[in-house]
Amino acid sequence: MKLLKSNLSEKLIINKYLKKLNFKNKGTFDFENDGAYLDFNNKNYKLTVTTDSISENIDFFSNDDPKSIAQKITTVNLSDIFAMGALPHSYLLNLYLPNHINENWLNLFSNQLKKIQNKYGFYLLGGDLSKSNKLIVSATFFGSIKKKLELFQNKFDLNDDILVTGNIGESKIGLEILKKNNSLSINLNQYFIKKYLYPTPCKLGPLIANYVNSMKDISDGLIGDLIDMLNDKYGALINVNKIPLSVKTKKILNNKNNFRLEDLLNAGDDYGLIIISSKKNRNKIFNIANKNNINVTLIGKIISEKGIHFDSHLNIKNIKKFDHFF
Amino acid sequence: MKLLKSNLSEKLIINKYLKKLNFKNKGTFDFENDGAYLDFNNKNYKLTVTTDSISENIDFFSNDDPKSIAQKITTVNLSDIFAMGALPHSYLLNLYLPNHINENWLNLFSNQLKKIQNKYGFYLLGGDLSKSNKLIVSATFFGSIKKKLELFQNKFDLNDDILVTGNIGESKIGLEILKKNNSLSINLNQYFIKKYLYPTPCKLGPLIANYVNSMKDISDGLIGDLIDMLNDKYGALINVNKIPLSVKTKKILNNKNNFRLEDLLNAGDDYGLIIISSKKNRNKIFNIANKNNINVTLIGKIISEKGIHFDSHLNIKNIKKFDHFF
Numbered sequence: 001m002k003l004l005k006s007n008l009s010e011k012l013i014i015n016k017y018l019k020k021l022n023f024k025n026k027g028t029f030d031f032e033n034d035g036a037y038l039d040f041n042n043k044n045y046k047l048t049v050t051t052d053s054i055s056e057n058i059d060f061f062s063n064d065d066p067k068s069i070a071q072k073i074t075t076v077n078l079s080d081i082f083a084m085g086a087l088p089h090s091y092l093l094n095l096y097l098p099n100h101i102n103e104n105w106l107n108l109f110s111n112q113l114k115k116i117q118n119k120y121g122f123y124l125l126g127g128d129l130s131k132s133n134k135l136i137v138s139a140t141f142f143g144s145i146k147k148k149l150e151l152f153q154n155k156f157d158l159n160d161d162i163l164v165t166g167n168i169g170e171s172k173i174g175l176e177i178l179k180k181n182n183s184l185s186i187n188l189n190q191y192f193i194k195k196y197l198y199p200t201p202c203k204l205g206p207l208i209a210n211y212v213n214s215m216k217d218i219s220d221g222l223i224g225d226l227i228d229m230l231n232d233k234y235g236a237l238i239n240v241n242k243i244p245l246s247v248k249t250k251k252i253l254n255n256k257n258n259f260r261l262e263d264l265l266n267a268g269d270d271y272g273l274i275i276i277s278s279k280k281n282r283n284k285i286f287n288i289a290n291k292n293n294i295n296v297t298l299i300g301k302i303i304s305e306k307g308i309h310f311d312s313h314l315n316i317k318n319i320k321k322f323d324h325f326f
Numbered sequence: 327m328k329l330l331k332s333n334l335s336e337k338l339i340i341n342k343y344l345k346k347l348n349f350k351n352k353g354t355f356d357f358e359n360d361g362a363y364l365d366f367n368n369k370n371y372k373l374t375v376t377t378d379s380i381s382e383n384i385d386f387f388s389n390d391d392p393k394s395i396a397q398k399i400t401t402v403n404l405s406d407i408f409a410m411g412a413l414p415h416s417y418l419l420n421l422y423l424p425n426h427i428n429e430n431w432l433n434l435f436s437n438q439l440k441k442i443q444n445k446y447g448f449y450l451l452g453g454d455l456s457k458s459n460k461l462i463v464s465a466t467f468f469g470s471i472k473k474k475l476e477l478f479q480n481k482f483d484l485n486d487d488i489l490v491t492g493n494i495g496e497s498k499i500g501l502e503i504l505k506k507n508n509s510l511s512i513n514l515n516q517y518f519i520k521k522y523l524y525p526t527p528c529k530l531g532p533l534i535a536n537y538v539n540s541m542k543d544i545s546d547g548l549i550g551d552l553i554d555m556l557n558d559k560y561g562a563l564i565n566v567n568k569i570p571l572s573v574k575t576k577k578i579l580n581n582k583n584n585f586r587l588e589d590l591l592n593a594g595d596d597y598g599l600i601i602i603s604s605k606k607n608r609n610k611i612f613n614i615a616n617k618n619n620i621n622v623t624l625i626g627k628i629i630s631e632k633g634i635h636f637d638s639h640l641n642i643k644n645i646k647k648f649d650h651f652f
Contacts, residue, residue: 033410034410034543035376035407035410036374036376037374038373038374040372046365046366048362049362049418050361050452052454055456080360080361084359092375094377126376130379130381130384131384132460133460134458136422138420140377142364145363150363152359153355153359
């Protein structure tokens, strides 16, 4: 771990808050080396890598609970790992810390990481600490996947099924409430804000990897990520009534609380999976999902006419991706 | 590669400046997936990982040549890889870009990366782009090393040799000139500033890995990094006259231009290697270094009395590490 060890506070960060996350794996050198060994010895599996960052005032608010920030940095990366059909193995953490970060913050943050690591079974391999005027949390995740498996995000055929896991739009509703663009009852506010602050990745990916053509996690809204997958080669026909919405979401859409279905499809971090697969594997996928208590919904199919098409009128004039970058 | 592709400018960054760096390696998916496969199939070797970041106004100046920034982010990471006795394999790049970064900047930056990749033989595996108010460049490097080799930074014996590669202090002199804390002749200014802006890693590490007990790159000054290696278990006795200095450095130290040897030992990014090895391997190490035209100097030995000791008077009152973090 490249950790500048001369300063008491930095040593303290490592020893008190980060070392417990290496789960005593030998290759980490207990964070006393500048580098680490990636212990990966299964010859039937290969390593997948993904890296993602979240920044203050872009991906979270300055005063967000550190537990939420830990939840987000792991979910954005784990959902990529799962979308590749892989299982998490280990990760690196790059922390850019402003002055206001204190021991209480580090305690809450690292405990939440530990909880998530235990849940999914992976360890902290190393990392790097820097001083910064804004809080940025970056991570690189390693996953393992069967050597023979190769999943492209944009390789599929005409008439393939388009499926999604979980419900769409709840995180976006929570974000709008937090931004005070909208408000519901206290209970509903709390429900949706929690969906925004504590997203979870969908672990179905590795379970169905043998039966799908492409997968992607929803990090830029259903439409945005689907456009990415279509890659300007194919189109998608979506059955609007099939788009999975929670009972609470349906209720507030009916009540016309300024939330429109169009906005929920066009933005937001749901972290469910978009799955594109051959019709012949449909039952297999549903069976595996059912056995694991994961909701999967068939929402449409791949067509030759480019772009996203809906089977009923939707008021989406400018289909655009939610864009973290600009 | 987790690259938010909806925006023309971002697509442009990827397509025009980053794709050329993947050297057409299949596992990169030509940066069209959120993740990548780490193709590493040699069963006699294992993967090493290191990650390091450099930030505007901490590790470089805002208006530094982008070629220098590319040189620094690769050197800080490559020198860790070499210090582990490994050869570079591939890397991930996380760029946090402020608004003032333009195509000219990206062109110079990416071309320098390409040049360095070609020189040492490694490719860009993936990465992540974020918007930021300050420029931060972060990288995660993968190296390959013989499976049986295990190099700790702080495992060695009493009376072991302490050696260093290259010359000490030139980068620090360059930094002080740039900070206008000091000035020499125009030619000397240029010489030392170049040493600061364009540091190079020392590739001796993997060539001598079988014959050393510990290695570390000098990123926090000779003394600071040696303290790290000693880890409060042993001490070091240093022969002051043996510390390798370039002819130019010796000249300016003699001229008393406000540069003191003490300051050069106590800070600075030289990126040479500190090598701790058994006496019995001394000749082997010198022979390999000679064959590869790399200067190695024996500067001292490991002793039982803790701390850093010098065989002649040096005015180092507060031995402290150069600290990037605080």
